[in-house]
Amino acid sequence: MAGIVIESPISADIEIDCLIIGGGAAGLTASLAVAQAGLSVLIAERQDRVSGSTALSSGLIPAADTNAQRRQQLEDDTDQFFSNIMAKNNHQADTAHVWRCINGVRAAINWLETDHDIPFHVLDSFLYPGHSHYRMHAVPEVTGKDLVRRLEHAASKQEIPISCNLKITNLVVSDAGNIIGAQAERPDGCQETIAAKMIILACNGYGGNRDLVARYIPEMRDAIYFGHSGNQGEAVLWGQALGAEIAHLSGYQGHGSVAYPHGILITWAIMMEGGFQVNQLGKRFSNEHHGYSEQAVNVLSQSGQLAYNIFDARLTALGAEFEDFRNAEQAGAIIKADTIAELADKIEIDGHNLANTLAECNRLADTGEIDGFGRRFLPEKKLSPPFSAVKVTGTLFHTQGGLVINDHAQVLRTDGSIVAGLYACGGAACGVSGPDVSGYLSGNGLLTALALGYLAGHHIAQDF
Numbered sequence: 001m002a003g004i005v006i007e008s009p010i011s012a013d014i015e016i017d018c019l020i021i022g023g024g025a026a027g028l029t030a031s032l033a034v035a036q037a038g039l040s041v042l043i044a045e046r047q048d049r050v051s052g053s054t055a056l057s058s059g060l061i062p063a064a065d066t067n068a069q070r071r072q073q074l075e076d077d078t079d080q081f082f083s084n085i086m087a088k089n090n091h092q093a094d095t096a097h098v099w100r101c102i103n104g105v106r107a108a109i110n111w112l113e114t115d116h117d118i119p120f121h122v123l124d125s126f127l128y129p130g131h132s133h134y135r136m137h138a139v140p141e142v143t144g145k146d147l148v149r150r151l152e153h154a155a156s157k158q159e160i161p162i163s164c165n166l167k168i169t170n171l172v173v174s175d176a177g178n179i180i181g182a183q184a185e186r187p188d189g190c191q192e193t194i195a196a197k198m199i200i201l202a203c204n205g206y207g208g209n210r211d212l213v214a215r216y217i218p219e220m221r222d223a224i225y226f227g228h229s230g231n232q233g234e235a236v237l238w239g240q241a242l243g244a245e246i247a248h249l250s251g252y253q254g255h256g257s258v259a260y261p262h263g264i265l266i267t268w269a270i271m272m273e274g275g276f277q278v279n280q281l282g283k284r285f286s287n288e289h290h291g292y293s294e295q296a297v298n299v300l301s302q303s304g305q306l307a308y309n310i311f312d313a314r315l316t317a318l319g320a321e322f323e324d325f326r327n328a329e330q331a332g333a334i335i336k337a338d339t340i341a342e343l344a345d346k347i348e349i350d351g352h353n354l355a356n357t358l359a360e361c362n363r364l365a366d367t368g369e370i371d372g373f374g375r376r377f378l379p380e381k382k383l384s385p386p387f388s389a390v391k392v393t394g395t396l397f398h399t400q401g402g403l404v405i406n407d408h409a410q411v412l413r414t415d416g417s418i419v420a421g422l423y424a425c426g427g428a429a430c431g432v433s434g435p436d437v438s439g440y441l442s443g444n445g446l447l448t449a450l451a452l453g454y455l456a457g458h459h460i461a462q463d464f
């Protein structure tokens with residue numbers, strides 16, 4: 001059980017300026033800024049390699065007014081980005097926090113390009129739900145694992161030590177309550193103590209901790225957790241023990257489109273470009289354009305906790321731009337048929353209803369009417385034979401609640417004072433999605449990883 005130890009002075013095996021707990025996007029980004037200032041830094045990663053949910057992700061980072069957007073002549077501005085985030089979270093996120101993330105992520109992406117040779121481009125073939133402009137930034141390979149690989153390479157160029165198989169178990173504080181180090185455990189049970197003037201919590205949220213999920217997000221208690229197993233919620237537990245302010249623990253990112261039983265993410269681009277979801281009765285049950293996060297709950301409430309993405313050859317080609325989708329095709333998850341009746345037969349759902357659903361979507365596209373769920377279908381995006389389908393379920397991707405921080409990503413207590421020496425970034429910090437699953441705007445996860453990692457790292461670099 002993660003805890004707090006009071007030990008003054010600390011008796012340590014090693015001494016460093018800054019300990020970073022967690023080797024995902026947040027921790028790696030922060031480490032680059034700390035090391036750039038000539039400070040000693042160590043990344044502790046409990047697993048045998050850096051990865052985190054970042055490496056499992058699609059690696060898409062939303063940012064406005066960046067150099068990458070300008071190179072591609074894509075119009076956008078931070079006010080629009082702010083409006084999109086606030087509209088999605090139903091104006092429940094703290095506005096100052098949203099602005100620090102928006103400004104932080106723009107600075108982080110530009111800086112990673114100029115100072116650390118990590119190139120970004122912006123996906124401009126479709127808009128993610130809730131985004132008014134093209135602003136999803138990706139490394140050339142458009143995968144989370146290559147984002148991690150490039151960050152790790154930048155860290156190795158600065159000779160930043162990364163200690164894998166090192167689980168931080170306790171934070172060590174002085175009598176005055178200042179952070180002075182941490183205790184760690186190796187897989188063989190060996191204990192180590194690290195003295196550090198600053199600690200950055202980059203250990204994400206509690207998606208991998210069944211008990212915490214059941215307590216704070218009961219509707220996802222039995223859902224498949226699709227994120228990284230290392231994310232066990234220590235940041236929240238340490239924060240609670242330190243009297244830190246913690247917000248929006250019921251907030252999270254779900255996803256309503258994970259191939260079942262293959263467990264492969266099927267890009268939501270297919271829904272945004274004309275595809276739709278039906279249940280086993282062959283009927284639609286929601287507005288797919290509200291977002292993939294809340295769609296997790298909608299899908300889990302269907303019979304068998306399953307739904308079927310219905311699309312066509314045009315959208316199959318679009319999906320194939322993503323590695324996950326190509327993997328799903330190889331695994332046999334994508335079912336194809338020349339007619340809608342044959343497709344219904346193959347996926348064993350009600351063919352009569354599915355044909356009616358398709359006809360209704362096409363009618364809506366032709367007339368311009370908005371459907372009963374609030375979705376508008378467009379004539380140029382109507383589905384045509386041959387058709388495709390994939391059986392999907394709803395899953396939990398990561399949690400969005402966490403530690404409340406100030407403009408430098410320093411952790412705050414409930415009385416507003418700073419926990420001296422403690423920073424939080426990425427999924428360890430409270431996000432910008434508010435307290436509900438429907439508040440998650442695409443990209444809100446890596447947004448706080450890069451933005452707050454950048455802010456924490458730069459503040460430590462300047463403060464020393």
Ligand SMILES: Cc1cc2nc3c(=O)[nH]c(=O)nc-3n(C[C@H](O)[C@H](O)[C@H](O)COP(=O)(O)OP(=O)(O)OC[C@H]3O[C@@H](n4cnc5c(N)ncnc54)[C@H](O)[C@@H]3O)c2cc1C
Nearest residue numbers: 022024026046052053054057060168230426427443445446
């Ligand atoms: C399938 C999938 C797709 C996604 N796609 C996107 C996307 O395209 N865009 C987007 O914005 N978001 C996406 N997300 C969410 C995004 O991946 C996360 O929000 C983001 O990666 C969080 O980064 P992080 O650095 O905070 O945490 P992580 O990348 O999870 O890293 C945290 C690390 O801390 C380590 N750790 C935890 N506790 C300890 C401890 N006690 N001691 C030592 N190490 C510890 C963990 O092992 C882990 O490696 C996706 C998530 C999933 C699951």
